[in-house]
Amino acid sequence: MTTDRVVLVTGGNRGIGRAIAERFVAQGYRVAVTARSGEGPEGTLTVRADVTDAAAVDAAFTEVEQKLGPVGIVVANAGVTKDTLLLRMTEDDFDSVVSTNLGGAFRVVKRASKGMLRAKWGRVILISSVVGLYGSAGQINYASSKSGLVGFARSLTRELGGRGITANVVAPGFIETDMTAALPDETQAEYRRSIPAGRFATPDEVAGVVAWIASDDAAYISGAVIPVDGGLGMGH
Numbered sequence: 145m146t147t148d149r150v151v152l153v154t155g156g157n158r159g160i161g162r163a164i165a166e167r168f169v170a171q172g173y174r175v176a177v178t179a180r181s182g183e184g185p186e187g188t189l190t191v192r193a194d195v196t197d198a199a200a201v202d203a204a205f206t207e208v209e210q211k212l213g214p215v216g217i218v219v220a221n222a223g224v225t226k227d228t229l230l231l232r233m234t235e236d237d238f239d240s241v242v243s244t245n246l247g248g249a250f251r252v253v254k255r256a257s258k259g260m261l262r263a264k265w266g267r268v269i270l271i272s273s274v275v276g277l278y279g280s281a282g283q284i285n286y287a288s289s290k291s292g293l294v295g296f297a298r299s300l301t302r303e304l305g306g307r308g309i310t311a312n313v314v315a316p317g318f319i320e321t322d323m324t325a326a327l328p329d330e331t332q333a334e335y336r337r338s339i340p341a342g343r344f345a346t347p348d349e350v351a352g353v354v355a356w357i358a359s360d361d362a363a364y365i366s367g368a369v370i371p372v373d374g375g376l377g378m379g380h
């Protein structure tokens with residue numbers, strides 16, 4: 145396995161992003177995480193960046209390039225929810241979620257693509273969600289942002305697929321993090337009943353799939369949507 149690559153994970157201070165960063169560190173990669181608060185796991189370089197701010201994203205990449213080298217693998221993981229039903233959803237509820245989840249990926253991947261084109265090698269991994277294709281009442285903003293990532297990865301594959309760059313989507317189902325802990329107990333129980341695996345996953349179960357997509361074994365996979373959802377979204 146090639147382990148001299150530089151990885152940048154957005155939102156690597158907690159949850160799924162943190163587990164992804166830990167997994168790459170364990171495999172010997174040079175790993176940077178962006179965080180608005182807190183720090184990434186041991187062995188990572190933490191850089192400050194809010195993904196809604198293009199200048200902050202640019203500065204974060206410059207710092208990573210100076211300290212670790214050009215970024216070959218980018219994981220757009222930072223994401224937020226602001227759940228409410230359509231009629232109650234404000235412009236800001238919609239815009240802020242789309243700007244973080246989809247716009248954030250745009251800013252980060254655009255910046256990363258410069259170095260990838262120079263290197264003629266790159267892995268773009270976008271963390272979507274089962275609800276992007278399955279739909280979810282109360283999450284029109286979030287589901288729209290997450291399905292947008294599919295069109296993003298597939299268009300990027302058509303733009304840059306011939307330059308040694310792959311772009312894939314990982315679509316987690318329900319993962320034990322702060323995001324799902326915030327759901328009411330009743331909603332959590334309902335979801336558990338509808339997941340064929342009968343349980344939520346750990347962040348590390350997502351991290352393993354992300355690390356595999358970054359590996360040389362996955363060089364011929366691009367534009368794919370890879371579910372990590374215990375069977376919840378089958379066929380979607």
Ligand code: NDP
Pocket residue numbers: 154155156157158159160161178179180181182193194195196221222223224244245271272273274315316317318319320321322323324
């Ligand atoms: P958490 O709420 O635990 O963590 C979210 C991460 O995103 C934090 O690191 C947070 O940073 C960061 N973040 C949020 N907004 C911004 C921003 N504007 N700029 C920079 N960083 C930001 O979420 P999870 O770990 O659960 O989720 C990670 C990703 O996985 C998200 O994209 C989420 O949509 C997706 N996902 C999660 C699922 C789940 O079941 N948990 C299921 C499907 C998808 P900070 O700490 O500074 O706020």
